[in-house]
Amino acid sequence: MWRDRGGGGRGARGPGAAAGRVGPLARGRLGGRGHRGRDGPGPRQPAAGGAGGVGGLAQRAPGRSARHARGRGQLPQGGAERAAAELRGHRPDRAARGAAGGDPGGLPRRRAPGPPRLRRPPAPRGRPRHRGGDVGRGGGGGLSRRRRRGRRGGGLTEAAGSRADARLFQPFPLGRAGKVLPNRIWLPAMVTWRGTEDGFVTRDVHDIYLRYAMGGPGMIVLEATGIRDVASGPLLRLSHDRFVPGLRALLDEMRAAGPSLVMPQIIDFLKIATRKPTRVFMESMVHRGTLADSVLALSDAEFERDHARYLTPRQQRDFLHGYRQTIEDLDLAEIRRIPGWFAAAARRARACGFDGVELHFAHAYTMASFLSVTNARRDAYGGSFANRMRLPLEVVRAVREETGPDFILGCRFLGSEDILGEDGAVRGNTLEDAQEIAVELARAGLDVLSVSRGGKFEDAKQPAVGEAMYPYTGHSGARCIPRSRHDPVAANTYLADGIRAAVRAAGFTVPVVTAGKIHTFEQSEAILREGRADLIGMARALLADPDLPRKWRAGADSDARACVFCPYCEDEDQHHRVVTCTLWPKDPRDHRRRLIPAVWEAGRPWDGRGIFSPVARATRPRR
Structure with missing residues (x-):
């Protein structure tokens, strides 16, 4: 493993700007804030060099010894000797307590020997070693050092290339035309709000998807792309042939950057309006x-x-939440046009050169509303299970007829709706309903099923005046996008597992994608080895670090920027702002967060900002 040999806790900056290097034991005990070293937290010690720490130890600059630090007045008298004694495994204070009967032997408890550790090569002079970025207080996004460094121990966890045999990195055939994913990592669709107000691709759209392609997931699903030729803000669209050239140019650039397969997610959504002030309403x-x-x-x-x-x-709902069109408002003529809109969008996607399309049958939007048990229509498109499946199956058949059998056709749908009623009861489709839906979709000829959860309008929180209802704010929304690092990891895997089992029991081999707070190699590999899913979907994890597949394959886990599952990106989406990540470092020259993170290069010191990297400088977008 890479072993961090930097200095101790965060202290005052001042005369002691060049900090001494001390070992992991001393790091925890000399730092004024009791910084956690490799062997656990150390007690707080009085600070002699300023508020919050011992002199300049907070800087942790390379190339300085504890004795040198003392010579520059950064350690109290005796501090260097104490640090050196700790590194030799002897603690004078414990020896004294041992002599008094408080600690037999006076020697520290040692950890069991582990595998040999690789040391990080020294950083070039004049450049600080990366400590997790410039976001938040203390240069680390408000996270503990261990969280900023990734998994415990830091650095390369395995020899480069040693994970090539992992299931996660095995090629995976998909579809009927012999197309093969380079690995089993699946990037689900995420709206970026980077298009023009007319739905065209921009340079910012190129930049973020280029970074995803450079990271090398098996499949990149382009963000939800509209099928109706109506004004929908900076969301991408495939509703007219005029959008084809821009998307084709985007795809060409992504193809040149990496081996990932790419397909857009095509979506139909109904009208929605912001909540009006009382007098205006x-x-x-x-x-x-x-x-x-x-x-x-x-x-x-x-x-x-x-x-x-x-x-x-x-009218009360419109007053309290803003206007929202529902499927009950649609007449039969409009419903019967929807399959044609999907088919035309898929035809344009094929003309662009995409490998397939994913049908958006999930969350709060049109198709999911038809599939839901809450569908209250009283005609052939609501009520019974067969009626609720009618329109989705019409869409699948129309798209397949338009694109042919050799075009990958996937679907994202809900394994559970989790709608919380006013009486506290949870309503909506359950896993059993989702299993029935999955079997029918597999029978209709889909090539892949991507399982999501929740995200419904029915239990969304009341928006503020001037805002539209957002489906990821209520109980079901929290199940769709966990908002805390304390929520269970891989919490939706049981849904994919149950759906996969039902599809297999019905005699189909359609692969199933699971997603939902999966962010470590070990989690992903375990899910695949246990047969609970066929592909691993990671959205926010790859937003936080687009290079995650490359880093995991190289065993450089500690170089990864691990998603902390905060609501930052979700909040940007809710307010229709360009979606970025709170962990993306700011450029120290202007303290602004870039629209894309820097490019990671294996085997070289990296400061987390990428401003010294020729690759990063070439691809950094304009603000």
Whole structure:
């Protein structure tokens, strides 16, 4: 393993700017904040060199010994001798306690010997070694040093190339045309909000997907791409032939950067509007003739208190959450146009050169709403299971007829909806419902099933005035996107496992993708070896570090920027801002977070910012 030989805890900056190097035991005990070393936390010691630490130890600059540090006045008298004694395995204070009967022998407890450790090569002079970036307090994004360094121990955990035989990095055939994923890592679709207001590809879109391609996952699923030719902000679209040249150029650049297969996720979504101020809502209802003019005599507070007296249940929802079109609002003519829109978008995707398309049948959008047991339509498209499957199967057949059998056709759908009702009961589709859906989709000829969870409008939190409802804020949303590092890891794997078992029992071999807080090589490999899924989906983990597949394959786990599952990227998405990651370092020259992270190069010192890397400088986007 790479072994970090830097100095101790964070202390005051000042005359002692060049810190002494001390070992892991001394690191925990000399640092003024009791910094956690390899052997656990050390007690806090009085600081002699300034507030918060011993002199300049916070800088942890390379090439300085503890004795040199003392000579420059950075350690208290006797500090260097104490540090050297700790490194030799002797603790004078423990010896004294042992003599008094408090600690027999006076020697520290040693850990069992482990495998030999590789030492990180020294950094070039004048450049600080990477400590996790410049984000947050203390240059580390507010994370502990162990979290910033990755897995315990730091650096290369295995010899380079030793994971080539892991299942995660084995090629995987997909589809009927002999296409092969270079590995089993699957990047699910994530909206980036980088397109133009008209839905065209921009240079920023190129930059982020180029970085994903350089990282080398097996499959990259392009963000949700609209099939209706309507205004939808900076979301990408395949609703017209005018979008084909831009997407084709994007794909060509991705092909040149890495071996990943690429396909867009195509989606239909219904109308949604921001929540109006009370007075504006009242005036609009009066203008439509829905409310009497006398209502305008009420104050805003009076109307908010008594709105149930004047509004129908549907109008109350629009008042409290903003307007949202539902599948119950659609007439049959519009429903029957949806399969054609999907098929036309898939045809354009094939014209761009994509390897396939993924149908978005998940979360709060049109197709998932038809599949849900909450579907309240009273015609051939709602009610029974067969009726709820009708439109999705019509879409699958239309797309397959348009693109042919050699075009990969996947689907992202929900393993469980987890809608929390006002009475506290959880409603919506369950795993058993999802198993039935999966079998029917496999029978219809899909090539891959990607399993997600939750993310519904029905239990979303009330938005603020001026904001639209966001489906990832309620109980079901938290199941879709865990918002805390304390939530269980790989929590949705049981859904993929159950769906895979049902599909196999029905006689189909369609591969299943699992996703949901999977962020370590060990988790991924265990899921594959246990046969709980066929492919490993990682969205936020690859957003945090697009080079994660390369690093894992090289055994450089500690060089990875591990996702901490905070809501930063989700918050950017909710407010329609360009999605980035809080762990992406800021450029020290202007303290601004870049639109893409720096490029990782194996086997060379890396400062986490990439500003000295020719590759990173060539690909860094303009702000």
